[in-house]
Every structure is written in C-alpha cells, then in structure tokens.
Amino acid sequence: xxSVRDALDLLGGKWKLPIILALLGGPKRFKQLQRExxxxxxxxxSKEVKELEINxxxxxxxxxEAAPVAVTYTLEAYGDTLFPVIEALHDWGRQPRNHIMHxxxxxxxxxxxxxxxxxx
Amino acid sequence: xxSVRDALDLLGGKWKLPIILALLGGPKRFKQLQRExxxxxxxxxSKEVKELEINxxxxxxxxxEAAPVAVTYTLEAYGDTLFPVIEALHDWGRQPRNHIMHxxxxxxxxxxxxxxxxxx
DNA sequence: CCGTATCCTCATCGATACTG
DNA sequence: CAGTATCGATGAGGATACGG
Numbered sequence: 335x336x337s338v339r340d341a342l343d344l345l346g347g348k349w350k351l352p353i354i355l356a357l358l359g360g361p362k363r364f365k366q367l368q369r370e371x372x373x374x375x376x377x378x379x380s381k382e383v384k385e386l387e388i389n390x391x392x393x394x395x396x397x398x399e400a401a402p403v404a405v406t407y408t409l410e411a412y413g414d415t416l417f418p419v420i421e422a423l424h425d426w427g428r429q430p431r432n433h434i435m436h437x438x439x440x441x442x443x444x445x446x447x448x449x450x451x452x453x454x
Numbered sequence: 455x456x457s458v459r460d461a462l463d464l465l466g467g468k469w470k471l472p473i474i475l476a477l478l479g480g481p482k483r484f485k486q487l488q489r490e491x492x493x494x495x496x497x498x499x500s501k502e503v504k505e506l507e508i509n510x511x512x513x514x515x516x517x518x519e520a521a522p523v524a525v526t527y528t529l530e531a532y533g534d535t536l537f538p539v540i541e542a543l544h545d546w547g548r549q550p551r552n553h554i555m556h557x558x559x560x561x562x563x564x565x566x567x568x569x570x571x572x573x574x
Numbered sequence: 575c576c577g578t579a580t581c582c583t584c585a586t587c588g589a590t591a592c593t594g
Numbered sequence: 595c596a597g598t599a600t601c602g603a604t605g606a607g608g609a610t611a612c613g614g
Contacts, residue, residue: 335475336547337547337548338471338472338540338544339547340547341546346468347606347607348466348607351458352459355455355458355571363575364577375608376576376578377607377609378608379577380578381607396576402576403575403576404576405576412549415546418545418546419539420571421542422541423461423539424455424457424458426457427457427458427460429535451475469587483596485596496597497587497589498586500598501586501587523597524596525595525596
C-alpha cells in the first residue's frame with residue numbers, strides 16, 4: 335500500500351501519465367508533445383516535464399543553441415518500466431460499463447498475488 | 455490514450471485507489487476503512503466513498519437502523535477488476551531508485567501490446 | 575520554436591466541531 | 595458509529611501575453 339502511494343505521488347495529477355504514454359512512442363519535441371497530449375497548455379507541459387525529469391523518468395536534450403532551439407524529450411529506462419501500469423489502466427478504461435448487467439462475466443482470481451499486494 | 459484518461463477520471467485524486475486497495479481485502483465498515491487508509495479524514499472518506507458508489511465501484515449497505523448504525527462498504531465486481539491496475543502500480547512503486555546506476559537491468563519488451571496501447 | 579511571467583479560478587484537501 | 599457543517603489553506607490548472 336505504501337508503494338501504491340509512492341507511485342501515485344510520482345504520477346499524480348492530470349498530465350504525467352498521458353505525457354509518458356506519448357513518449358512511449360519514441361522521443362518527442364516540445365511542440366509535438368503538446369499536440370499529442372491533447373488539451374495541455376505550454377505552461378503545464380513545461381512544469382510536468384520538469385518534474386518528470388527530476389524524478390528520472392525522462393531526459394531533456396537541447397539540440398541546438400541558436401534560435402529556433404530544438405528540445406527533445408526521451409523516456410528513461412526507468413520511465414519505460416511504467417508500461418505495465420499504463421497498460422493496466424488502459425485495459426481497465428476500455429471495459430464496458432454494463433458490468434452491473436453481466437457481473438458474472440467479470441472474474442478476477444486473487445489469493446496468490448493478491449496477498450502480496452494487499453499485505454504491503 | 456482516451457481510455458487512460460477515462461480511468462484517471464474515475465480514479466483521480468489522492469484516496470480512491472488506496473480505498474479500493476483496502477476493500478480488496480474484503481468488506482469494511484466506515485471506521486475500519488478510515489483506520490486502514492492512513493491519514494484520511496472522515497470528510498474525505500465520506501466524499502470519496504460516495505463518488506465510488508456513484509461510479510459503481512462499490513456498494514454501501516446500512517446494517518441496522520438503530521444507533522449505533524453500522525455501514526458496510528463492499529467492492530463491486532467492477533471495482534474488483536481494478537486489481538491489475540493496483541498490482542502494476544504496486545510493482546512499479548517497489549522498484550529501486552538506483553536505475554541510473556544500473557540501467558541495463560531494467561528491460562521492457564514492447565512491440566506487441568505496446569502498439570495497441572500507444573495507438574489508442 | 576521553447577518556453578516563462580502574471581493573474582486568476584476552482585477543486586482538493588485538511589482541521590475542528592458537531593449531530594443522529 | 596457514521597457521518598455533516600464550516601472555515602480555511604494550498605495548489606493544480608487555465609488564459610493570455612510576452613521573451614530568448
């Protein structure tokens with residue numbers, strides 16, 4: 335449970351996961367990123383990307399010194415390990431909402447891995 | 455990506471996942487829940503639990519009408535399907551932070567499931 | 575192109591006190 | 595026990611404009 339909270343601290347907020355998701359597709363530049371993460375403002379993107387860099391999830395690289403400057407953001411290996419998290423979130427978000435009509439179709443077996451997670 | 459955002463909408467905030475995690479261990483009463491979800495106030499627990507009920511993630515049952523009242527919160531089957539999400543978050547939160555020193559130890563293979571998620 | 579500076583609003587969260 | 599009421603702090607997030 336502590337580790338779930340830890341993860342939530344690093345990934346909390348509206349934008350961090352969507353940014354990482356975009357970068358899973360490969361390195362991106364600032365404007366590119368802003369286009370893919372629909373709805374984010376330059377201010378928020380700048381701020382979030384800064385935090386993600388501090389936490390070692392991505393790397394920021396300035397390509398040229400002259401104007402116009404080019405900056406590339408690349409996911410670190412550590413950020414890459416978030417893939418299972420995003421995948422789980424994605425799978426869950428895709429679920430139909432008619433679970434109440436067909437509850438028997440949704441089955442999750444616990445007892446093994448469950449104990450480890452719940453006990454932590 | 456839309457589904458990741460959908461999931462984030464339902465699970466956003468500081469407390470929803472920790473509450474669900476606690477309920478994965480079985481039905482709980484209000485006070486029990488407040489004890490297990492360390493740091494949450496009665497106000498927040500009340501509010502979060504209400505939202506989770508509206509979204510069909512848990513069920514609220516009043517056990518007795520006389521005082522002292524007993525209320526039990528039980529995870530719905532739909533809420534149960536969040537287990538993979540919590541597990542992924544938990545696994546990720548457990549990772550050592552020395553990834554920078556040993557980047558080669560962290561390997562994630564993409565290319566199959568990756569394409570589906572990134573394309574969504 | 576890549577941001578930062580301001581200003582602003584609103585939701586989130588917390589503390590404390592109180593009720594059925 | 596299971597909450598609600600009230601007040602207040604904080605910060606996330608957005609709009610707009612501007613700078614290197």
